[in-house]
Amino acid sequence: MNYERIYLPLTENHPMRVFGMFSGGASSLRAMLDDPNRGDLYELVGTLTNDPKAFGIEYMETVHIPVEKVSFKKFCRENGLDPSDSPDPNSSISRGGYSEKVIKTIESYQPHIIALSGFMLLMPNSFLQEFNNRVLNVHPADTAILTGPNVERLYVGNLSPTEVAILMGDNQLRRKFVGGNAVYDAVMKGEEYTLSTIFLVRPGKDTGPNIVQSRRFSVDIPQGVPPEEYSKYLQEEMKLEGDGPAYLEALKLLATGRLGIGKDGITVFLDGGPLPYKGVQLSG
Secondary structure, three states, X not given: OOEEEOOXXXXXXXXXXXXXXXXXXXXXXXXXXXXXXXXXXXXXXXXXXXXXXXXXHHHHHHOOOOEEEOXXXXXXXXXXXXXXXXXXXXXOHHHHOHHHHHHHHHHOOOOOEEEEEOOOOOOOHXXXXXXXXXXXXXXXXXXXXXXXXXXXXXXXXXXXXXXXXXXXXXXXXXXXXXXXXXXXXXXXXOOOEEOOEEEEOOOOOOOOOEEEEOOOEXXXXXXXXXXXXXXXXXXXXXXHHHHHHHHHHHHHHHHOOOEEEEOOOOOEXXXXXXXXXXXXXXXO
């Protein structure tokens, strides 16, 4: 299968340019700032938040990383739109100009890669087309676990992306743990472990080809601890020891020109060879 490298390094003196987007604490972007590869293989050239009250702003400004504040709620007020109408491909936001405003802001930084870190808006197709195969996201779940009308749980991580696509199409399958409650859902469904996944963003919620998965985190609720409380603790642990390391590995592989995407748009290649559906699995 033919493929194209997602990023082709120019020279050693020109690190890959990464632009970050966040709505909260920007924990994955903070991990990048402590990465020994930052400045050598890649650079975090700027960030954007849709929430001018996001607590990640103060940290970015403290370390002198530019923060563009493009308020989604303010945009909606100024254009007579409902802020609850998130900018998915079918919403009025796609036509209302918010994504276009974000695109123009990002383009001024000339990034090679867009890194989402807890960015809580679904950007429309126009955004993903503008930065085709260049938008990464992190999700605190094993995206290789599927579910459907006749299948409660099916692990497909070791299959090829093509095989998974056929399975999903023939059996109406989807990723089991998506959305903001993915860690809690995994805990409540009795998963033995969970992990963080870095993927190339596609239209929809937490969809796209997997690039890197973190080490596994055992799910072990202490006696007497409510599942909600334990899930919050587990997710915080994953931010530090799952999201960050997985993101840094993905950026290293990208910055060194080792990753490609197949002509089918779903198969990720590493050093010229196709990866399984789960992508690169970190150990530890």
